[in-house]
Amino acid sequence: MQFKKICLLLFLSISCFGCKQEEKQPFEIQVIPIPKHIQKSNGYFILNSKTIVEFPEEFEVAGKFLEDLLSKLSINTNSGTSNRIVFILNSEMTNEEAYHLEIKKKLITISAKTRQAAFYGVQTIRQLLPASFELDKAPLDKVKIPCLNIEDEPKFSYRGMHLDVSRHMYSIEFIKKYIDAMAMLKMNKFHWHLTDDQGWRIEIKKYPKLNEISSFREETLVGHYNDQPHQFDGKIYGGFYTQDQIKDLIAYAKERMITVIPEIEMPGHSQAVIAAYPELGCTGESVEVATKWGVFEEIYCVTEETFEFLENVLDEVMKLFPSKYIHIGGDEAPKIRWKNSQVCQALIKAKGLANEQELQSYFIKRIETYLNSKGREIIGWDEILEGGLAPNATVMSWRGTKGAIEAAKSKHDVVMTPTSHCYFDYYQSENEDEPLAIGGFLPLDKVYHFNPVPDKLTKEESKYILGAQGNLWTEYMPSENQVEYMAFPRMLALSEVVWSGTESRDYIDFVKRLEYFHERLDNLNINYANHLYDLNGKMISEDTTQYFKLETLTDGKEIRYTLNGTSPKLNSTLYKDSIPVLETMTISAAVFDNEKQIGKTYIQPIKLHKAIGAKISIDKNPHKAYLGSGAEGLINGIRGNDNRYGDKEWLGFWGDDIEILIEFKEEIEMNSIKTRFYNGNGQWIYAPRFIDLDFVSAHGVKLRDKIELETNEGKIVNMDYQFNKPENSSVKVKKITLSIPNYGKILEGKQGAGNKAWTFIDEIIVN
Numbered sequence: 001m002q003f004k005k006i007c008l009l010l011f012l013s014i015s016c017f018g019c020k021q022e023e024k025q026p027f028e029i030q031v032i033p034i035p036k037h038i039q040k041s042n043g044y045f046i047l048n049s050k051t052i053v054e055f056p057e058e059f060e061v062a063g064k065f066l067e068d069l070l071s072k073l074s075i076n077t078n079s080g081t082s083n084r085i086v087f088i089l090n091s092e093m094t095n096e097e098a099y100h101l102e103i104k105k106k107l108i109t110i111s112a113k114t115r116q117a118a119f120y121g122v123q124t125i126r127q128l129l130p131a132s133f134e135l136d137k138a139p140l141d142k143v144k145i146p147c148l149n150i151e152d153e154p155k156f157s158y159r160g161m162h163l164d165v166s167r168h169m170y171s172i173e174f175i176k177k178y179i180d181a182m183a184m185l186k187m188n189k190f191h192w193h194l195t196d197d198q199g200w201r202i203e204i205k206k207y208p209k210l211n212e213i214s215s216f217r218e219e220t221l222v223g224h225y226n227d228q229p230h231q232f233d234g235k236i237y238g239g240f241y242t243q244d245q246i247k248d249l250i251a252y253a254k255e256r257m258i259t260v261i262p263e264i265e266m267p268g269h270s271q272a273v274i275a276a277y278p279e280l281g282c283t284g285e286s287v288e289v290a291t292k293w294g295v296f297e298e299i300y301c302v303t304e305e306t307f308e309f310l311e312n313v314l315d316e317v318m319k320l321f322p323s324k325y326i327h328i329g330g331d332e333a334p335k336i337r338w339k340n341s342q343v344c345q346a347l348i349k350a351k352g353l354a355n356e357q358e359l360q361s362y363f364i365k366r367i368e369t370y371l372n373s374k375g376r377e378i379i380g381w382d383e384i385l386e387g388g389l390a391p392n393a394t395v396m397s398w399r400g401t402k403g404a405i406e407a408a409k410s411k412h413d414v415v416m417t418p419t420s421h422c423y424f425d426y427y428q429s430e431n432e433d434e435p436l437a438i439g440g441f442l443p444l445d446k447v448y449h450f451n452p453v454p455d456k457l458t459k460e461e462s463k464y465i466l467g468a469q470g471n472l473w474t475e476y477m478p479s480e481n482q483v484e485y486m487a488f489p490r491m492l493a494l495s496e497v498v499w500s501g502t503e504s505r506d507y508i509d510f511v512k513r514l515e516y517f518h519e520r521l522d523n524l525n526i527n528y529a530n531h532l533y534d535l536n537g538k539m540i541s542e543d544t545t546q547y548f549k550l551e552t553l554t555d556g557k558e559i560r561y562t563l564n565g566t567s568p569k570l571n572s573t574l575y576k577d578s579i580p581v582l583e584t585m586t587i588s589a590a591v592f593d594n595e596k597q598i599g600k601t602y603i604q605p606i607k608l609h610k611a612i613g614a615k616i617s618i619d620k621n622p623h624k625a626y627l628g629s630g631a632e633g634l635i636n637g638i639r640g641n642d643n644r645y646g647d648k649e650w651l652g653f654w655g656d657d658i659e660i661l662i663e664f665k666e667e668i669e670m671n672s673i674k675t676r677f678y679n680g681n682g683q684w685i686y687a688p689r690f691i692d693l694d695f696v697s698a699h700g701v702k703l704r705d706k707i708e709l710e711t712n713e714g715k716i717v718n719m720d721y722q723f724n725k726p727e728n729s730s731v732k733v734k735k736i737t738l739s740i741p742n743y744g745k746i747l748e749g750k751q752g753a754g755n756k757a758w759t760f761i762d763e764i765i766v767n
């Protein structure tokens with residue numbers, strides 16, 4: 001494989017000093033996240049078994065980390081000269097996390113003010129070393145590091161990764177591996193989502209039933225939530241982390257400069273607790289630990305008993321976790337139980353609150369007061385803004401950026417985790433054979449191009465944006481392997497977002513470094529997704545001609561394709577600028593490097609029909625997270641994926657009634673129009689109940705019809721309209737209007753009840 005060859009070459013260029021060609025081939029700096037300033041100078045520092053490492057006591061962690069790395073060199077050699085790597089404590093540096101790395105021929109210095117900063121300097125050195133240093137033994141006895149000067153500091157102070165261990169649970173060993181990877185990427189906050197409806201995962205000594213009952217569910221949903229009818233595996237699932245395991249993990253993370261922030265969900269996502277302690281719910285009735293995904297109505301009732309319980313739980317949590325922040329959840333708490341509870345209604349009256357939203361705010365403020373009194377601060381999901389924000393709360397903005405803007409404008413700190421750029425449980429590729437995921441579409445480049453600071457903020461307000469975090473919700477990640485697949489390489493892209501900032505970001509350069517980084521991930525035994533050799537395709541319509549464009553991310557490779565349904569081979573047509581589309585066809589293409597196919601085969605059926613090349617407009621903009629390929633994408637001959645509304649073909653609208661106008665250049669003769677709607681009710685997506693169709697001929701003759709749709713038909717609802725016409729005559733049409741009313745409010749008892757439904761529409765086929 002060519003990739004291996006590249007690595008071998010690089011490896012040789014690092015290890016084979018004395019080679020003359022090397023001077024011609026400048027050493028490329030492959031560090032992720034890319035440092036702020038790099039200045040390369042001449043010559044190399046030769047690392048060898050005689051290299052001495054010196055560090056002050058404050059930098060013991062960083063110093064030892066480096067010594068451990070160096071001890072991987074083969075020691076059965078006496079070659080090399082003694083040179084030094086020296087850590088310097090420089091209290092004058094302004095940024096606490098900044099380091100200065102200077103590599104000269106005989107001396108490397110790492111200057112830093114804090115232990116974190118020194119550690120980050122070492123992570124940079126680590127990535128300047130060959131990837132074989134990630135193995136137990138680096139089979140080398142000398143390594144040359146290029147002389148250079150790096151001045152580096154992070155853009156954001158909060159650089160986080162989250163992991164949900166409620167929906168699925170992972171070993172402490174695995175979480176340590178996850179933390180190791182975060183540390184390598186200079187991330188510093190691990191948000192540990194410990195409790196949810198499907199399982200309570202932290203040992204609480206005062207309430208043993210939390211671990212006996214709340215930590216286990218009877219069985220688990222099989223397949224996707226949108227697959228009906230729901231099926232279950234019939235196996236008990238669960239467990240929890242003991243306080244000793246948690247202490248050990250926190251200490252482990254601390255050595256890697258990572259703060260562990262625990263999340264204890266309230267008032268919602270607490271069905272597992274109510275399963276063990278029904279008296280904490282409003283009905284007092286017993287419920288089960290949830291066995292499927294979603295949002296549940298069983299939430300804590302607002303009683304003194306609940307507060308006493310939560311304060312006791314939080315006392316144990318605070319004893320374990322030294323973190324300044326305690327995450328209290330706050331998201332997705334349906335208010336139906338509170339509406340029907342006399343106790344809650346009486347409290348609303350007594351406290352002069354306007355409604356249940358304000359009651360939620362009262363709830364969160366009480367918990368905040370308690371935690372503040374113990375010297376801690378709360379973080380909550382952006383729903384904590386509803387009904388009034390607690391005075392000192394930090395907001396984790398997940399439903400877009402609205403919450404972030406509101407919070408920053410009222411001088412509250414914010415951590416950005418919008419679904420659009422930070423939900424690593426979404427699909428990362430359009431390949432049909434991707435492992436099952438929750439939905440959505442978040443490819444690597446989209447993560448990479450994230451700017452955590454919403455543009456609606458002034459410079460002053462932007463200071464409240466502490467940083468960003470990647471979220472790993474694990475409904476569809478039953479194994480550790482699967483978590484890694486979803487986390488990597490998106491975590492690498494995010495590390496550059498939060499560390500390097502927008503100024504020094506270049507995606508093509510990142511991709512090159514990532515390609516090189518694969519070997520490091522291989523050596524670390526991380527199951528990353530590799531979509532670098534995928535193809536991206538796009539249909540282009542110009543007047544009456546259509547053609548298809550293909551592109552791949554990495555340089556210096558060939559694309560070969562066939563149009564007859566056979567797999568692309570070495571002797572298949574070489575792709576140049578585009579593929580003319582003259583008829584209905586299937587493009588099968590792949591990336592080739594050095595005479596071998598690398599990456600997967602890309603298969604794209606294209607179905608020509610009469611609307612292709614017409615003019616199309618929609619009276620509303622699709623939601624910015626689901627823009628597909630714009631309005632034109634609805635008549636480009638390409639259908640969306642049957643399972644994934646988040647791809648480049650489906651268009652998503654949130655709550656809007658929409659009107660789509662298709663205008664033909666010349667009047668056409670047609671006899672049918674078809675389209676389809678996504679109907680993923682678990683994700684609040686509903687097909688419309690009916691559609692109005694208007695046809696107008698060039699002479700102004702009008703035809704109008706209404707089509708009722710069966711909205712509980714399944715995951716996809718088809719609209720298939722044929723003219724009722726005498727044999728052999730067809731209808732002449734110049735303009736078609738499709739009026740598509742939104743489904744309306746989601747019904748009680750369904751996911752997202754009371755919210756506006758989404759409408760997702762795919763290709764409109766005219767024949």
Ligand code: TNX
Pocket residue numbers: 331332381398423425438473474475
């Ligand atoms: C929403 S993000 C949730 C989680 C789900 C996630 C799936 C948030 C605060 N709540 O409970 O796991 O969507 O993407």
